[in-house]
Amino acid sequence: MQNVVILQARKWFSRSLSSFSSNPLKVCVVGSGPAGFYTAEKMLKAHQQAQVDIIDRLPTPFGLVRSGVAPDHPETKIVINQFSRVAQHEQCSFLGNVTLGSSISLSELRKLYHVVVLAYGAESDRSLGIPGESLKGIHSAREFVWWYNGHPDGRNLDPDLKNTDAAVILGQGNVALDVARILLRPTAELATTDIANYALAALEESSIRKVYLVGRRGPAQAACTAKELREILGIRNVDISIQEVDLRLTPADEEELKSNRIKRRVHELLSKAAAKPRTAGLNQRELHFVFFRKPDSFQESEDRTGHVSGVHFEKTVLKGDGPGKQIAIGTGEFEDIKCGLVLKSIGYKSVPVDGLPFDYKKGIVPNFRGRVLSDTSGDPTLLEEGLYVCGWLKRGPTGIVATNLHCAEETVLSISEDIEKGMLISSAALPKPGREGLLQLLQDRDVRIVSFSDWEKIDSEEKRLGSSRNKPREKLSTWDELHKAALE
Amino acid sequence: MLSSRLPRLGPWIAKRLFTRNYASIYRGRYNQSTRNSFLQPPAFQQLSLNKLYNGAMIGKHNFLSTTSNEGNEQKETISVTFVDKDGEEQHIRVPVGMSMLEAAHENDIELEGACEGSLACSTCHVIVMDVEYYNKLEDPTDEENDMLDLAFGLSETSRLGCQVIAKPELDGIRLAIPAATRNFAVDGYVPKPH
Numbered sequence: 069m070q071n072v073v074i075l076q077a078r079k080w081f082s083r084s085l086s087s088f089s090s091n092p093l094k095v096c097v098v099g100s101g102p103a104g105f106y107t108a109e110k111m112l113k114a115h116q117q118a119q120v121d122i123i124d125r126l127p128t129p130f131g132l133v134r135s136g137v138a139p140d141h142p143e144t145k146i147v148i149n150q151f152s153r154v155a156q157h158e159q160c161s162f163l164g165n166v167t168l169g170s171s172i173s174l175s176e177l178r179k180l181y182h183v184v185v186l187a188y189g190a191e192s193d194r195s196l197g198i199p200g201e202s203l204k205g206i207h208s209a210r211e212f213v214w215w216y217n218g219h220p221d222g223r224n225l226d227p228d229l230k231n232t233d234a235a236v237i238l239g240q241g242n243v244a245l246d247v248a249r250i251l252l253r254p255t256a257e258l259a260t261t262d263i264a265n266y267a268l269a270a271l272e273e274s275s276i277r278k279v280y281l282v283g284r285r286g287p288a289q290a291a292c293t294a295k296e297l298r299e300i301l302g303i304r305n306v307d308i309s310i311q312e313v314d315l316r317l318t319p320a321d322e323e324e325l326k327s328n329r330i331k332r333r334v335h336e337l338l339s340k341a342a343a344k345p346r347t348a349g350l351n352q353r354e355l356h357f358v359f360f361r362k363p364d365s366f367q368e369s370e371d372r373t374g375h376v377s378g379v380h381f382e383k384t385v386l387k388g389d390g391p392g393k394q395i396a397i398g399t400g401e402f403e404d405i406k407c408g409l410v411l412k413s414i415g416y417k418s419v420p421v422d423g424l425p426f427d428y429k430k431g432i433v434p435n436f437r438g439r440v441l442s443d444t445s446g447d448p449t450l451l452e453e454g455l456y457v458c459g460w461l462k463r464g465p466t467g468i469v470a471t472n473l474h475c476a477e478e479t480v481l482s483i484s485e486d487i488e489k490g491m492l493i494s495s496a497a498l499p500k501p502g503r504e505g506l507l508q509l510l511q512d513r514d515v516r517i518v519s520f521s522d523w524e525k526i527d528s529e530e531k532r533l534g535s536s537r538n539k540p541r542e543k544l545s546t547w548d549e550l551h552k553a554a555l556e
Numbered sequence: 557m558l559s560s561r562l563p564r565l566g567p568w569i570a571k572r573l574f575t576r577n578y579a580s581i582y583r584g585r586y587n588q589s590t591r592n593s594f595l596q597p598p599a600f601q602q603l604s605l606n607k608l609y610n611g612a613m614i615g616k617h618n619f620l621s622t623t624s625n626e627g628n629e630q631k632e633t634i635s636v637t638f639v640d641k642d643g644e645e646q647h648i649r650v651p652v653g654m655s656m657l658e659a660a661h662e663n664d665i666e667l668e669g670a671c672e673g674s675l676a677c678s679t680c681h682v683i684v685m686d687v688e689y690y691n692k693l694e695d696p697t698d699e700e701n702d703m704l705d706l707a708f709g710l711s712e713t714s715r716l717g718c719q720v721i722a723k724p725e726l727d728g729i730r731l732a733i734p735a736a737t738r739n740f741a742v743d744g745y746v747p748k749p750h
Contacts, residue, residue, distance in 0.1 A: 143676030150670060295702035330705045468706055470670060470679045 093118040093487070094502030096181040098168050099188035100124040101131020102469045103459020105151040106476035107185050108160055114484050120160045121181075121503050125167035126220070127518040127550045128526060129155065131189060133469065135219040138246045139261035140253065142540065147469055155520045161503060163510075164518030164554075171515045172506070174423040178454060180505040182492060183483055186424070186433065186440075187458040190416035190465040194431075196238075200366025204228075205376040209243050209413035216250055216271075218264035218543030220550060229274035231372070232408020236379050238363055239413030240283040241291035247411050248279045249300050252353050257304075262534065262541045280405055282358040284384055284396040286314060287338045288321035294333040300355065301341050307351040310342035314359040323391035360384045361403065362396055366410065378406040416465035425452065432464050433457045438479030439486070454492055456483060522554040529553045634727040638665045639685065641735040650722040656682060656731060657718040667733055673718035675699045678707035680717035685730040687713055692725045709734035 093115050097104045100122045108120045128134060130148055137144045155162045168174060168188065177184050193208040195201060207227055214222025235251055237244045250258070255272045283290055301308055315338060317325070325332045338357065361381040369377035381403050384396035418433070420426035427434045427444045434441040435457050442450040458479040459472050467475075486492055501508075510517060526544060533542035544550050631651035638646045638660060650659040657680045660667035668679035681704070684690040690713040696704065700719050707714060717731070 141676070143671050143674040146672050146674060146676065147670040149672065293702070294705055295699070298698065298702065329710070333701070333705065468677075470668075470677050470706070470708075473668060473670070473679060474708060 091499045093183065094181045094500045095120045095183045095185065096177055096502075096506070097122045097185045097187055097458075098124075098177070099131060099186065099459065099461075100126075100129040100151075100162060100164075101187065101189055101459065102133060102147070102151075102472040103187035103189070103461075103475060104131065104185075105129075105154050106472050107187055107458045107479060109150075109154045110476050110480040111183075111185075111483070112154070112157055112159060114480055115487075118159060119502055120157075121163055121506065122155070122160065123163045123166040123168070123506075125165070125171075127164040127523065127554050129162050129164065129520070129523055135214055135217045135222075137217075138213075138250065139217065139258065139263035140249070142261070144469065152520075162520040162523065163506070164523060165516060165551075166506075166510060169421045171510060171513065174421055176509065177506075180501050180509070181454075182500050183454050183456065185438075185456045185458055185479060185483075186461055188418075188461060190418040190431070190460045192417040192419050193412065194415040194417050196363060196412065196414065198363060198365050200368060200376065203366050203368055203376040204372075204374050205231075205408055206366060206410040206412065209237070209239070209247050209411045210416055212247050212411050213243065216263055216267035218262075218267075218545035220545055220547045223264070223266070223545045227270070227409065229270050229276055229409065231275075231375075233275055234278040234280070234405070234407040235276050235409040235411065236280045236282060236405055236407040237411045237413055238282055238379075239291075239415075240281050240357075241413060242293060242296045244281055244411075244413035245292050245296045245300050247413060248281055248355060249296075249303065251276055251279050252300075252303055252306050252355060254304055260538050262539055262543060264543055264545050265537075266545075276409065277352065278354045278356065280356045280358050280407070282361050282363070282379075282381070282405070284360070284362045285386060285394065286317075286321065286359045287335055287357075288317060288324050288331060289386075289394065290331075290334060290338075292334060293330055294337060297334055297337050301337060303355075305351045305353060307346055307354045308341045308344070309346065309354060309356040310338055311359075312342045314357075315339050315342055318386060318394070320386070320389055320391050320394050324394075327391070358405070360386075360396070362398060364398075364402065367404065369408075375408070376410055377408065378404050379410060380404050416460065418461050418465070430464060433461055435462055436482075438462060438475075438482045451491075516551070516555055518551075518554045526550060526553045632724065634722050634724060634729070636722070636726070637728075637730040638667070638682075639730060639732045640666065641733055652722050652724060654722050655718050656680075656720040656722070657716075659722070660717060665733075667717055669718065675703055675716070675718070678703045678705075678716065681707040681709070681714060681734055682717045682720070682731040683709075683711050683734055684713040684715060684720075685732050689726060689729045690715075693720060707734075 095111055095118055097108050097120060104122050104124075108122055111118055111120050122129070124131075130151060133145055133148055133151075154160055166172065168177070174184070193210055200206075205228060207225065211222055211225050212227060215225040215227065237248055250271070251274070255268065258268055258271065315335070325335055360383055362384050363379055364382045365380045366376050367378040367380055369375045382398040383401040383403060385399055386394040387397045388394045417431045425434055425441060425443055434444045434446070436448040436451075438456045438458060440452040440455040440457055441448065442452055456479050458476050460466075462479070463471075463475060507517070530541035530543055534540055544553055631653070633649040633651050636648055636650045636656065636659060638648070640646070646663065646665055648659060648663045648665070650656070655673065657667060657669050657673055661669065667682070670679045671677040673680075684693070693715060696715065696719065700716055703716060704710060704714055720731075
């Protein structure tokens with residue numbers, strides 16, 4: 069009987085969260101990319117009285133939509149309109165320039181809000197762990213993308229595009245195709261995009277004429293998708309080189325293609341391109357698709373110490389009979405590709421923060437449908453109360469913008485279920501300081517918050533600068549410039 | 557003097573009507589169909605007209621039917637039923653020439669449209685519930701197929717809502733909005749490319 073009373077009391081308290089305006093649900097979303105914004109949008113829809121604050125360490129919102137999507141893909145950025153409407157919602161606030169871990173700790177946030185959703189993505193890289201990886205001229209694709217997209221942390225990358233005529237890209241996913249395309253596209257076409265001006269200048273002086281997209285396995289395992297592949301195969305003045313022998317399919321490959329529409333179409337596109345006669349010499353630039361090559365080590369230049377001069381590859385074959393389970397095994401035969409620039413596009417990796425359980429093997433926060441688990445044992449009953457994840461931090465660094473839509477729906481559903489079941493009781497019974505508490509704490513620490521209307525000042529300034537150069541915007545890419553435009 | 561100007565005037569007028577009609581209809585439609593919109597979509601103002609042709613919310617068909625219906629006040633409408641993830645039905649009337657995405661937004665039906673009809677996403681994915689109606693649609697272009705590749709809950713009769721344009725033969729069409737969470741199993745989850 070006592071249990072029933074307690075259960076009823078819990079349910080009443082928790083329902084009081086949403087239905088009484090004296091104790092509105094206070095939610096903090098960490099990260100303002102697609103995962104963060106879709107979460108905020110779905111929370112506001114599911115809980116009409118909730119107050120949602122979105123914090124981001126940058127003064128600019130939108131995460132990878134702003135700093136990841138390539139400059140020549142403006143349509144993919146249109147979703148920013150939808151996210152802006154969310155930020156402008158009466159009960160939502162964007163708070164830029166607030167860094168989890170330095171401006172405020174995770175435990176402090178959890179005291180201020182009933183619900184904290186971590187959606188800060190993956191700002192680090194997987195590494196190969198092979199000799200020579202720290203030579204100059206080797207960068208992660210993530211850094212290179214940040215560089216040409218004007219991210220303030222990527223601005224000083226200063227990749228050397230003038231010392232060589234060849235670049236090797238490790239990986240064959242859409243990010244790899246993006247960086248290849250930016251290196252190969254005629255710069256006149258890039259000049260009217262929102263590419264960072266210093267990157268455009270560097271590309272205009274680039275001596276790179278050959279780009280190699282190298283994968284450990286075969287075309288049936290390439291992670292890119294049809295649209296991006298079709299696009300890069302059609303770039304003006306670029307010769308495509310694909311070995312027809314590489315396109316032969318194993319029985320397991322056939323199985324993989326049979327059940328996967330994307331891979332089928334990718335293979336078709338590659339086959340068509342391989343069959344086309346090469347117009348060698350007429351085109352200025354070359355794109356080579358190289359398969360079945362695993363990087364073994366990076367070679368150091370004899371003329372320029374400390375600088376990469378090539379990649380030493382081991383040829384591979386596929387082993388394993390299950391479709392989707394074929395792995396690349398080294399054959400003991402080796403081959404070199406000479407180059408002065410290497411871009412590793414082998415996957416992003418999330419970064420843990422203090423007080424956050426982390427699965428280092430998978431590079432994600434252990435969770436069950438978005439509910440953060442206390443450890444990596446997988447026991448779904450060991451929950452961190454009031455703490456949730458969404459996006460790459462939850463699923464790993466895969467998927468497109470829209471993948472986060474569904475990811476957010478799942479996380480928000482988990483939150484709603486937990487509120488309904490009275491599981492947020494110990495933190496939820498009392499009203500929480502929420503935004504007022506956060507603003508006070510940040511003020512005490514002299515953190516200058518960038519609000520959404522401050523971001524709109526940056527936005528207008530970028531558009532104004534862009535309009536005189538026939539660009540949609542000219543990105544402000546240093547911390548100083550951004551702060552100046554936002555806060556003065 | 558007038559007579560020498562007239563021959564040039566005709567094409568000049570047609571051209572202005574052509575481009576301004578297109579652009580103003582485009583913007584007008586957008587404003588109508590977006591709930592809670594605060595601003596005009598800035599991205600569109602930068603997109604060249606060519607890009608608009610390729611992926612516009614209105615689409616090639618609508619453009620043609622718009623100019624041919626120029627001057628008609630009363631647009632012919634067809635009956636469309638949307639079935640949401642919970643099986644709830646919503647019956648609406650859609651003017652000929654309007655895309656299903658626009659129609660959904662104008663009627664507060666929950667169909668996402670992240671790229672606002674520019675063939676750069678798959679969030680307006682709908683399933684045509686009756687194969688006879690599916691067959692009445694023109695084949696998807698390569699661009700639409702590229703986006704359908706990435707759609708959640710893809711079926712044999714899936715299309716992008718922004719590319720299905722109302723025409724008289726589609727009267728009575730039923731469109732299901734796919735249940736997203738079906739593909740979101742924790743176990744056996746296949747990572748999607750990006």
